[in-house]
Amino acid sequence: MTMKEANETYQIPLDILKQYEKWNLCKGTKKVTGMWQYDDGDLERLGTIVTLYEIGFSNNEVEHYMRLSVCETDTTEKRMQILTQKREQMLDKIHFYEKRLEQLDYLRYSIDKITHTKYN
Numbered sequence: 001m002t003m004k005e006a007n008e009t010y011q012i013p014l015d016i017l018k019q020y021e022k023w024n025l026c027k028g029t030k031k032v033t034g035m036w037q038y039d040d041g042d043l044e045r046l047g048t049i050v051t052l053y054e055i056g057f058s059n060n061e062v063e064h065y066m067r068l069s070v071c072e073t074d075t076t077e078k079r080m081q082i083l084t085q086k087r088e089q090m091l092d093k094i095h096f097y098e099k100r101l102e103q104l105d106y107l108r109y110s111i112d113k114i115t116h117t118k119y120n
Contacts, residue, residue: 003038012046
């Protein structure tokens with residue numbers, strides 16, 4: 001499958017496909033034309049890359065994670081640490097916004113209470 005086919009079939013953004021090739025993570029074969037032919041393993045790795053971007057990984061973080069994932073040595077523990085750290089960061093953001101939401105709801109409640117008291 002070519003870059004264009006992967007983009008059209010799986011809606012993988014072209015910039016991600018280009019980055020994937022730039023990182024030299026392709027395991028498929030390169031045709032005489034100079035275009036990569038992605039195999040099933042490439043498509044699986046690309047799916048992981050898309051997921052990492054969607055959950056907030058930076059370009060450098062994605063590249064680092066993916067290099068670990070194709071490393072010949074076992075990097076399972078290191079990758080789990082990376083994912084755990086990202087999860088903790090996301091939870092911190094969620095808690096931050098939950099507190100802001102509580103403040104906003106309190107202000108709304110205060111206005112609603114004044115409005116109902118004023119007109120009743």
